[in-house]
Amino acid sequence: MGVYKRLRCCGCDFKKIMIKRLDNVKLNIFEKEDKLAEIARKKLGKDIKYIKILRKSLDARDKDKVCWVYSLAVSSERIEESAKELEKLPSAPKVAVIGGGPAGLFCAVRLIQHGFAPVIIERGESVENRRKTCEDFFCNKKLNVNSNVQFGEGGAGTFSDGKLNTQTHDGLNKDVLELFCRFGAPQEILYSNKPHIGSDKLFTVLQNIRKYVIDNGGEYLFNTLFCGLTQKNGKIQSVIIKNLKTQTESELKFDCVVAALGHSARDTFKMLNKSGLAMQPREFAIGVRIEHSADTIGFAQYGKNYKMLPAADYKLVSHAHPRTVFTFCMCPGGVVIPAASEEGGVVTNGMSLYARNGANSNAAVMVQMHKQDFGEGLFDGMEFQRMIERKAFEAGxxxxxAPVQLFGDFLRGRNSAEFGEVKPTFASGTKLAPLDGVLPSVVTQALKAAIPDMGKRLRGFDSAYAILTGVETRFSSPVRILRGGTGESCSLQGFYPCGEGSGYSGGITSSAADGLKIAEKIYEKYKTH
Ligand SMILES: Cc1cc2nc3c(=O)[nH]c(=O)nc-3n(C[C@H](O)[C@H](O)[C@H](O)COP(=O)(O)OP(=O)(O)OC[C@H]3O[C@@H](n4cnc5c(N)ncnc54)[C@H](O)[C@@H]3O)c2cc1C
Known part of the structure; x- marks a missing residue:
């Protein structure tokens, strides 16, 4: 963003030059002000030769990271104008990005590229702390309802296979992959037909994104819950946030708020509904995780030389039952992970490391659900998911x-007594239990018809020893926050629903692409500033 002004420069006549304002430029207390020019050039290009400090303040909110914060006027010509005149340059609009998942982070990165300094508000922890908290949950069953496999820096896909399937022909997908590489993902994602990063490499990518955002004037507020908003004449005014460490609430004013909340922010969806946001219920799918040995899948896909090749994957659909059944989020050489975000609920998902060298391979087997299964109300789908997660908790x-059953026993309606050749990988432990009591009968019937049908196409898929782990409920968001052509909520100006939670994407790549899209919409709105 910038403006043209008639200014006297370098002692010569008044001429029209481009000057820009840069807000929220930070220096730590050991850095010299000479560095400001370097920062301005990094952000706005080599042509920047002159800077003028408009404002300087000390930010001592975090005693370990006390820093100076500057507002600058920058230009390619010497600026002789009085500071008062320059202060009239409009400051960049203040943007909050709620949610540090792929949608929120890629939105923040693109906003920075356009000269904004977004504040990322994330209920969960930084990826380093989040990893420890998740391990504590896996081993000691201490669930942190705000920082877990669904919530925290990197969002829901941080503990994942990191598959970057596109499934859409959005031109922004290429930008997403290039940005992933810029922040440390392996270059092969640019040419592989099935790109994947792996959970281990994703951590580094997230740390690099954070460094980039902070170095360029953006800010992260971790352990901070977005719990309310204020509006005036149909326009967003501020967000109410709660520091989850101190339990204190405060109000921050913003011109734009990007809501990249993911599909599991049930409390926030309810709060937004109460605040009058236009929302709609959405249909989704539910199911189980199926686990085989990676050797079974490798042999079925590649034949006897499968060990020479990367761990094999698959993608299956069955119409053997009136309900469509499909596999989803396949993790070759991966593990099934506990993905609950609410107390008293069990949720499964899958994850693998870059090497994909685990003994087992898993995938979700999902059955499409319709409103007739769970009701027409806005939150009926969400409550239906919750009810199934609670049943799984009890059965486990x-x-x-997690409740688990061998596929052979599930098919025949009998209890499993012991595991066969495949041992479950679910990190917080399993209990052999019938899944018929956990899932609705339409789901179990569809699975009983579909898995043998899938086995006709992938040998061993319907092995009696395959393990089914319940339950896979967080497939997609059960609600949509309606937005119009400007990217803004249909009912609240300046509020931008974004990514999977708002019902506009599914998976890491399309959510990140939606983040870029929303950043472009915000830039379009303010670029004349
Ligand atoms: C275990 C697992 C494995 C997966 N594997 C893959 C895969 O391999 N490939 C793939 O494409 N997809 C995968 N997915 C799905 C993928 O992670 C999601 O589609 C994607 O993360 C959605 O991105 P998002 O940014 O829209 O939302 P999210 O990633 O869900 O991010 C939303 C963020 O918002 C934060 N938030 C929510 N409410 C608030 C609030 N009130 N205040 C502050 N912060 C808030 C959350 O803490 C969260 O960090 C996986 C998901 C899981 C759970």
Whole structure:
């Protein structure tokens, strides 16, 4: 963003030059002000030769990171104008990005490229702390409802296979992959037909994104819950946030708020509904995770030389039952992970490391659900998901163990007594229990018809020893926050629903692409500033 002004420069006549304002430029207390020019050039290009400090303040909110914060006027010509005149340059609009998942982070990165300094508000922890908190949950069953496999820096896909399937022909997908590489993802994602990063490499990418955002004037507020908003004449005014460490609430004013909340922000969806946001219920799918040995899948896909090749994947659809059944989020050489974000619920998902060298391979087997299954109300789908997660919790013994059953026993309606050749990988433990009591009968019937049908196309898929782990409920968001052509909420100006939680994407790549799209919409709105 910038403006043209008639200014006297370098002692010569008044001439028309381009000057820009840069807000929220930070220097730590050990850095010299000479560095400001370097920062301005990094952000706005080599042509920047002159800077003028408009404002300087000390930010001592975090005693370990006390820093100076500057507002600058920058130009390619010497600026002789009085500071008062320059202060009239409009400051960049203040943008909050709620949610540090792929949608929120890629939105923030593109906003920075356009000269904004977004504040990322994230209920969960930084990826380093989040990893420890998740391990604590897996081993000691201590669930942190704000920082877990669904919530925290990187969003829901941080503990994932990091598949970057596009499934859409959005031109922004290429930008997403290039940005991933810029922040440390392996270059092969640019040419592989099935690109994947792996959970281990994703951590580094997230840390690099954070460094970029902070170095360029953006800010992260971790452990901070977006819990309310204020509006005036149909326009967003501010967000109410709660510091989850101190439990204190405060109000921050913003011109734009990007809501990239993911599909599991149930409390926030309710708050937004109460605030009058236009929302709609959405249909989704539910199911189980199926686990085989990676050797079974490798042999079925590649034949006897499968060990020479990367761990094999698959993608299956069955119409053997009136309900479509499909596999989803396949993790070759991966593990099934506990993905609950609410107390008293069990949720499964899958994850693998870059090497994909685990003994098992898993995928979700999902059954499409319709409103006739869960109701027409805005939150009926969400409550239906919750009810199934609670049943799974009880069936697993009430301590975040997952209910599991061998496929052969599930098909024949009998209890499993012991595991066969495949051992479950679910990190917080499993309990052999019938899944018929956990899932609605339309789901179990569809699975019983579809898995043998899939086995006709992938040998061993319907092995009696395959393990089914319940339940896979967080497939997609059960609600949509309606937005119009400007990217803004249909009912609240300046509020931008974004990514999977708002019902506009599914998966890492399309959510990141939606983040870029919303950043472009915001830039379009303010570029004449
Ligand atoms: C275990 C697992 C494995 C997966 N594997 C893959 C895969 O391999 N490939 C793939 O494409 N997809 C995968 N997915 C799906 C993928 O992660 C999501 O589609 C994607 O993360 C959605 O991005 P998003 O930014 O829209 O939302 P999210 O990633 O869900 O991010 C939303 C963020 O908002 C934050 N938030 C929510 N409410 C608030 C609030 N009130 N205040 C502050 N912060 C808030 C959350 O903490 C969260 O960090 C996986 C998901 C999981 C759970």
């Amino acid at each position: 013994g009430g301590n975040y163990k």
